[in-house]
Amino acid sequence: MVQVKAIKAFSDNYIWCLSDPTSSQAWVVDPGQAEPVLTYLNQAGLTLAGILVTHHHYDHTDGVAALCEKFVGIDVYGPHNSPFKGITKPLMDADKITVLGTEFTIITTPGHTLDHICYTNPVLAFTGDTLFSGGCGRLFEGTAEQMQHSFDKLKKLPPECEIYCTHEYTQSNLAFALAVEPSNRDLIEYAQWVDIQRQNNQITLPSTLALELKINPFMRTDITGILKRLPETYNPSTKNTLQNNEPWQNFAGLRIWKDHF
Ligand SMILES: [Zn+2]
Numbered sequence: 001m002v003q004v005k006a007i008k009a010f011s012d013n014y015i016w017c018l019s020d021p022t023s024s025q026a027w028v029v030d031p032g033q034a035e036p037v038l039t040y041l042n043q044a045g046l047t048l049a050g051i052l053v054t055h056h057h058y059d060h061t062d063g064v065a066a067l068c069e070k071f072v073g074i075d076v077y078g079p080h081n082s083p084f085k086g087i088t089k090p091l092m093d094a095d096k097i098t099v100l101g102t103e104f105t106i107i108t109t110p111g112h113t114l115d116h117i118c119y120t121n122p123v124l125a126f127t128g129d130t131l132f133s134g135g136c137g138r139l140f141e142g143t144a145e146q147m148q149h150s151f152d153k154l155k156k157l158p159p160e161c162e163i164y165c166t167h168e169y170t171q172s173n174l175a176f177a178l179a180v181e182p183s184n185r186d187l188i189e190y191a192q193w194v195d196i197q198r199q200n201n202q203i204t205l206p207s208t209l210a211l212e213l214k215i216n217p218f219m220r221t222d223i224t225g226i227l228k229r230l231p232e233t234y235n236p237s238t239k240n241t242l243q244n245n246e247p248w249q250n251f252a253g254l255r256i257w258k259d260h261f
Contacts (some may be wrong), residue, residue, distance in 0.1 A: 111147025
């Protein structure tokens with residue numbers, strides 16, 4: 001089975017490294033920087049065999065060119081509709097790829113950007129800046145309706161599926177989640193664990209889909225009353241019908257609140 005390790009980049013990014021100890025080959029997901037990847041590969045005795053890109057933002061792609069220069073001819077998978085020009089193997093929704101013997105199904109997840117994709121299988125999913133632990137990416141290019149639809153696709157993964165997102169945003173996401181659902185016992189318990197992890201400078205990832213369904217407000221937009229505590233100023237169009245919204249309208253309200261939180 002493939003191993004997954006986190007390589008730290010920038011202030012709070014993780015570049016996930018998949019490796020196969022028997023072949024000493026590795027792939028990385030969203031290398032926004034090349035140096036930390038090269039250092040890690042060198043220390044671990046691994047050779048880079050390919051790159052997976054979830055979307056075009058610089059902190060996910062700026063290291064790709066330098067890595068392709070060092071490891072000539074490697075594959076760079078990424079969205080077919082990406083403005084990022086370094087992709088050699090463009091992917092569409094439902095495409096399947098095999099990385100170090102492990103198959104991944106591509107899920108298109110527009111919302112944070114229009115080109116965003118996730119790499120998924122029943123055991124693990126690389127969710128980039130779409131699904132974070134306790135939160136979701138900002139809506140830079142897409143709409144709340146698109147992002148809700150993207151989350152609906154991710155919800156179909158098995159509960160035990162491990163969620164590998166790109167940023168260590170869990171602690172601040174949970175501060176918001178607790179404002180939404182202050183009495184959610186699972187959330188309170190998880191937030192306590194996350195606080196201890198961060199105090200010790202430890203990673204809080206991966207999460208699991210089962211956990212996200214219990215604690216992530218953006219995963220819970222279909223729950224009656226999820227917007228009970230939403231300040232009306234952030235969603236004036238729905239202030240009189242908070243209990244009767246479509247999930248994507250709840251998603252929009254939560255996202256606007258989070259943007260101002
Ligand atoms: Zn991004």
